[in-house]
């Protein structure tokens with residue numbers, strides 16, 4: 001334990017949600033142990049049904065991780081070789097990997113610098129006769145406008161496939177994340193808003209046939225034991241143990257999301273006076289529906305201090321931060337064969353240089369928010385006062 005006056009602020013604190021549930025979690029694990037149905041057991045079927053319903057979808061198919069939920073979900077929706085899928089350049093690389101694993105061709109587009117969400121005007125301009133799907137990412141916990149998405153998809157007869165890995169129970173315009181598209185993917189990676197004790201994911205859909213195909217794809221392409229109808233199948237199932245734990249946590253998710261949203265409100269208030277100093281929070285266009293998987297600010301050129309210096313000042317005060325994400329997908333070394341150059345997506349590229357994610361988790365206290373705001377305010381004003389070299 002540190003004995004300094006200020007204990008610092010962790011980026012995420014999972015113990016806050018797990019400590020009060022420890023007895024229940026152990027009991028749920030013991031129940032699965034007793035039952036012995038470790039793969040595709042009863043708890044999986046129950047969690048698939050409740051989580052899909054909570055997300056406004058008819059069917060849920062538990063997978064080994066969110067990446068597989070994208071890849072196998074797209075395959076189940078009939079997307080594959082020769083099909084172009086439009087996605088934002090500023091997303092976690094798993095979105096891209098999912099598209100490529102489905103065999104489809106990823107087509108990147110730029111984002112809105114204020115919300116960091118996919119820019120649907122540039123998406124429309126990127127549509128070709130081969131475009132089959134739009135893959136919006138509900139980034140940082142805020143949904144891409146369902147109305148705008150559906151209008152665009154309807155105009156061009158495209159599938160909407162939501163990457164909802166950061167948006168469990170997020171809402172906008174009366175829609176839940178997962179209920180807008182023909183398919184959607186969630187991740188239960190431990191630090192997501194709903195996290196397992198390890199990896200996990202789910203594909204959700206409104207259509208029974210698509211759900212059936214996805215169930216077969218995650219289970220070696222088998223419709224029943226030793227009878228294989230899908231060549232593109234693999235082994236990717238949500239563990240029964242993980243489903244049991246997730247079922248137990250799901251009833252708390254609404255409150256946890258509201259706690260994050262309130263914390264974001266405190267950050268917004270606290271940081272408002274730094275707007276004129278060039279610190280701009282990513283804009284919330286969806287009010288209480290934004291579930292703040294991450295709270296992200298931009299350190300713009302108007303700020304007297306650069307992002308790295310600010311990050312170091314926070315670190316010196318014991319405050320952990322992150323950058324989501326420092327390199328846009330189209331500039332990742334592994335994907336240079338896709339043929340994109342620096343400069344292709346100016347907003348995504350600029351954002352990657354400016355964004356900084358501040359501590360955010362349910363149970364974070366207002367004192368902790370004040371501490372982050374105070375250190376940022378001091379760091380920014382201190383540099384503003386530093387004498388400028390006269391040439």
Ligand SMILES: *Cc1c(COP(=O)(O)O)cnc(C)c1O
Pocket residue numbers: 065066067068091092094095137163165166186187188189199200201
């Ligand atoms: C976490 C995440 C994924 C991948 O989920 P995994 O469970 O880690 O495979 C995909 N897309 C986005 C936007 C994510 O944040």
